[in-house]
Amino acid sequence: MENKKEMRNWLNEFNLNHPLVIAGPCSAETEEQVLKIAHELKDSDVSIFRAGIWKPRTRPGGFEGVGEIGLKWLKKAKEQTGLLMGTEVANAAHVKLALEYDIDVLWIGARTTVNPFAVQEIADALAGTKKIVLVKNPVNPDLSLWLGGVERLYNAGIEKLGVIHRGFSTYEKTKYRNIPEWQIAIELQNKFPDLPLIIDPSHITGDRKMILEVTQEALDLNYDGMIIETHTDPDNAWSDAAQQVTPDALKQIFIDLKVRKLDDVSDEFTQKMKKLRANIDVLDATLLELLGKRMKVADEIGLVKKAANVAVLQNNRWNEILGKMILDGETKGLSEEFVLRMFKAIHQESISHQDKVLNA
Ligand code: PEP
Numbered sequence: 001m002e003n004k005k006e007m008r009n010w011l012n013e014f015n016l017n018h019p020l021v022i023a024g025p026c027s028a029e030t031e032e033q034v035l036k037i038a039h040e041l042k043d044s045d046v047s048i049f050r051a052g053i054w055k056p057r058t059r060p061g062g063f064e065g066v067g068e069i070g071l072k073w074l075k076k077a078k079e080q081t082g083l084l085m086g087t088e089v090a091n092a093a094h095v096k097l098a099l100e101y102d103i104d105v106l107w108i109g110a111r112t113t114v115n116p117f118a119v120q121e122i123a124d125a126l127a128g129t130k131k132i133v134l135v136k137n138p139v140n141p142d143l144s145l146w147l148g149g150v151e152r153l154y155n156a157g158i159e160k161l162g163v164i165h166r167g168f169s170t171y172e173k174t175k176y177r178n179i180p181e182w183q184i185a186i187e188l189q190n191k192f193p194d195l196p197l198i199i200d201p202s203h204i205t206g207d208r209k210m211i212l213e214v215t216q217e218a219l220d221l222n223y224d225g226m227i228i229e230t231h232t233d234p235d236n237a238w239s240d241a242a243q244q245v246t247p248d249a250l251k252q253i254f255i256d257l258k259v260r261k262l263d264d265v266s267d268e269f270t271q272k273m274k275k276l277r278a279n280i281d282v283l284d285a286t287l288l289e290l291l292g293k294r295m296k297v298a299d300e301i302g303l304v305k306k307a308a309n310v311a312v313l314q315n316n317r318w319n320e321i322l323g324k325m326i327l328d329g330e331t332k333g334l335s336e337e338f339v340l341r342m343f344k345a346i347h348q349e350s351i352s353h354q355d356k357v358l359n360a
């Protein structure tokens, strides 16, 4: 993608001295609900009101959105509050209707980004639009699919593009609804530094108590904005109840966030270093997490060896691994000496884990 600088222009047009905020309910439920929430958000840092009209549900039988009538409510909310309106589109028919009702921001949901046919259909329906189009990451942790979505839209002549990081699903149970896998978003940010990057802490956490913490992490990583599900009666929301905050709670989040000022260009060096160090911090945390997982596997091996009454150290296997790692390391620009030292340390730790298990 050339002309990358242009991608940031739409964000600059908002002329904000803080990150962009998109807020509103997971789903439009009734006209009254839409208008009430929009009015509560209008005199705050919120620039764009969100509400899902068509809701992709994992299992049939859930609330699938109010459909076209909701677009009328959004239009009314825009007239009354001046907020821009945003909604999710999943096919060409949605796009056609959203454009008819002059929706300002259209986003492609995580379950759609995984499907290049659907993304292409949307890109064709939107070709050349001046609307803002945001691409959520796919549900699976695949950077290429995410980039592919952006490229399909870009190739259709859509210039006001951005991406939303909403986390990735895992089979493993974690404290998140969708694990962030920060390094994937950072890789995307490194590839396209001028593509606005927006955090969706609601779908990452699935829990309103964790919204502030995840948003802060994102701002520390230089994200450009946030999309936060907000409802006047979150507990009784028709979808995603546990993760929505009230407008008052949202305003408190704005107060508590330590926001890096966008107009503070004091020192380019400091800014650059801050960003790079934040990248390093994320990578280091990922390394530690992986090492922790590796030692858990070592513990399990210890148990299997104990059951079979086999010695901890099996030299043949270790020499094989090491040879392979040195070759692999070379292709990644790591010296033989470093790879040897690092794996020796990891191996030591692994052995002491297994020893503990065997002698327990
Ligand atoms: C949503 O924004 O309400 C939504 C359905 O999000 P996602 O596509 O990230 O699951």
Ligand code: MN
Pocket: 026, 027, 229, 239, 240
């Ligand atoms: Mn939702």
